[in-house]
Amino acid sequence: MKHFDLPGGMRVEVVGESYYAAALSGLVDDGVKVTWASLVPEPTNPYDRNAVQVHINGIQVGHLGREAAIAFMPVSKRIRELGCEARCAATIAGAHGVYGVVLELGTPDQCLECLQ
Numbered sequence: 065m066k067h068f069d070l071p072g073g074m075r076v077e078v079v080g081e082s083y084y085a086a087a088l089s090g091l092v093d094d095g096v097k098v099t100w101a102s103l104v105p106e107p108t109n110p111y112d113r114n115a116v117q118v119h120i121n122g123i124q125v126g127h128l129g130r131e132a133a134i135a136f137m138p139v140s141k142r143i144r145e146l147g148c149e150a151r152c153a154a155t156i157a158g159a160h161g162v163y164g165v166v167l168e169l170g171t172p173d174q175c176l177e178c179l180q
Contacts, residue, residue: 103139139179
């Protein structure tokens, strides 16, 4: 499988982390961890055809928010076309089972350039 590292520059909040608290607690002790996250398009999501899962170490930890998923729709489409792994820098922060994940992503156009 082809692998691409996406550029950074913008902070993009991940949503739905509370549903994945157990997974996140296994990835980081209380505090902060900087790591890599993969963007996984989910076109069959029954609630949002633009949905993009966020995975860390192969484990789902949330989704891009609805607006971010729409903005990055061309990037998601390209990831699906290539059948590749596209990853970006991610920061996990939290304690006592409450975690947040923030991605470091370039603009959609910058990300598309990397997926050529």
